[in-house]
Amino acid sequence: MLKFIVSRFFQGLLALFCVLTLTFFLSRFAPGSPYTDEKQIPLHIREQMKEQMGLGDSIVVQWAKSMVDAATGFQGPSWGNSGFSVREVIGQAFPVSISVGLSGLFIALGIGVPAGVLAAAKRNTKIDYSLMSIALLGICLPTFVIGPIFAAIFGFQLQWFSAVGWNQPTDFLLPSLVLGLYYGAYIARLTRSGMLDTLSADFIRTARAKGLPEWRVMIIHALRGGLLPVVNYLGPAFSALITGSFVVESIFGLPGLGTHFINAAKNRDYNLIQGTVCVFAILILTLNFVADLLQAVLNPRLRNVSETAD
Amino acid sequence: MEAIETAPEFAAAEKGSSLGKDAWFRLKKNRLAMICLWVFVAITVLCVGGLPAEKLGLIADPNAINLEDRSVGPSAEYWMGTDHIGRDIFSRILAGGRISLMVGFLATLVSMTIGVVYGSVAGFFGGRLDSVMMRIVDILYALPFMIFVIILTTFFGNKLWLLFIAIGAVEWLTMARIVRGQVMSLKKMEFVEAARSLGLGNWKLIFRHLIPNTLGPVIIYTTLTVPAVMLLESVLSFLGLGVMPPDSSWGTLIKEGADRMLTTPWLLIFPALFFSATLFCLNFLGDGLRDALDPKTSKD
DSSP, rough: OOHHHHHHHHHHHHHHHHHHHHHHHHHHHHSOOOOOSSSSOOOOHHHHHHHHHTTTTTTHHHHHHHHHHTTTOOOOOOOOOOBBBHHHHHHHHHHHHHHHHHHHHHHHHHHHHHHHHHHTTTTTHHHHHHHHHHHHHHTOOOOOHHHHHHHIIIIIISOOSSHHHHHHHHHHHHHHHHHHHHHHHHHHHHHHHHHHHHTHHHHHHHHOOOOHHHHHHIIIIIIHHTTTHHHHHHHHHHHHHHHHHHHHHHHTTTOHHHHHHHHHHHHHOOHHHHHHHHHHHHHHHHHHHHHHHHHHHOOOOHHHHHHHHO | OOHHHHHHHHOOOOOOOHHHHHHHHHHHHOHHHHHHHHHHHHHHHHHHHHHHHHHHTTSSSSSSOOOTTOOOSSSSSSSTTTOOOOOOOHHHHHHHHHHHHHHHHHHHHHHHHHHHHHHHHHHHHOHHHHHHHHHHHHHHSSSSSSHHHHHHHHHTOOOHHHHHHHHHHHHTTTHHHHHHHHHHHHHTTHHHHHHHHHTHHHHHHHIIHHHHHHHHHHHHHHHHHHHHHHHHHHHEEEESSOOOOTTHHHHHHHHHHHHTTOOOTTHHHHHHHHHHHHHHHHHHHHHHHHEEEEOOOOOO
């Protein structure tokens, strides 16, 4: 087990290195530069800016500097947010993104799993059909359709939540609900099909034959296997949640990582691009690792294989 | 030599058509999938037919500004209303749909090509090459790919062809895995041995005999990739990073609608309706095709 964790850690570091290097060279070889502006900047000032930003060095030196900067925690300045280092910008944006993202994930699981279990338990009844129709509808209404509608209804008409900005602690509720509903619908469908697969297995029949109450069969015996497709989906879901958070942050005007990343890419704020990409990559790698661990916990067959392999 | 080479192909074609007929028969029995198929065909025909209709003057020019009819609600003249500078929403939806569908299909084609070739090479050669290639896929799965798409599209300008490549480069991973699995089981079959004993080279074997036999799963997964790609394109366009004016896609229309949601809701509702209906139909059609082409793995 320890061996697995250590090897995954180094694999993650390697992936992180590749991501940052790729981002670096993509951004340097692209047309446009931080001092491209509508206003014509005089040549000597442009040279001065270039010097100050360290863009006068050779590309390899710049790359090495940027890697060192990443390793020491992004203390370089963010050119798009003058006076702030990349670290400070990320430090302010990270809590916003993580609270919206994680509560979105929990809402998705909290709605999706019970709905899927209920639909599987009441298979081919009105409850099943209506739950699955709602889930289907949810899948076909992406975040950027639901978001503005919810903002209009709950934010502007009913005034339950504020529809724009990040001013009070409850401001994360509406964005994370919008984020969670879409993935919740997807998870509901996955849970239902996983549960149906498990419910036809022999050990479920045994459990029923022992005279266990139905809820015990469902929750204690079937759910473990039934959740496997959901856990398999978690890895891609994390990446999708990050994409979704870009959309949600844009709809609700939240000062999160996604907003900063998109602005940084538009303004060629190289330092901030590296910083935000690094945070996203760490998040995805960590959460994928958690998903793999969960999978091993839920699936005994997989666990045995990994143990004999070690 | 000629005759020998065409013989297996002929046999494959005959088997393919009968499989296709079978699948079509099963698909026809699935009422919901058939409805989805026809709704999707109708939307596509409507969008494509919008182009000649514009030229003939049957519907308004999607970019024609008419300041006298600003923000008019749905009416007999403007079926789905007009926006804040008097452009006809209905013809804008059709024009946007052409872009969205085109991106959806071309980017899927790119991803399908990469995935099929990559997966079949890995599956066919096996051994160390296979494990290295699949390890790369595993690592790529964990990368924040959306971020690279955003970097690519912002840095290199919003060119449509770039959008195809960027999205296609993201979506091929699952296809590669599926095709690899198929090829690995196919390559042990007798017809591959027969083709090899006739002196066929590796590459010819892959492209002539193995890839055509993976068609079923490839079709199913392609049908499911199209809506995923269209969703990705719309997200990018919604964020202002995808399709740029004067072009518009359903994503940009939804964005414009979302900005004016409170005063002119029809700007959001109608594009969203078309977009969601298309996603719904393609997803359901994909499920239906899975049941029709591969009855063993049908869900319940």
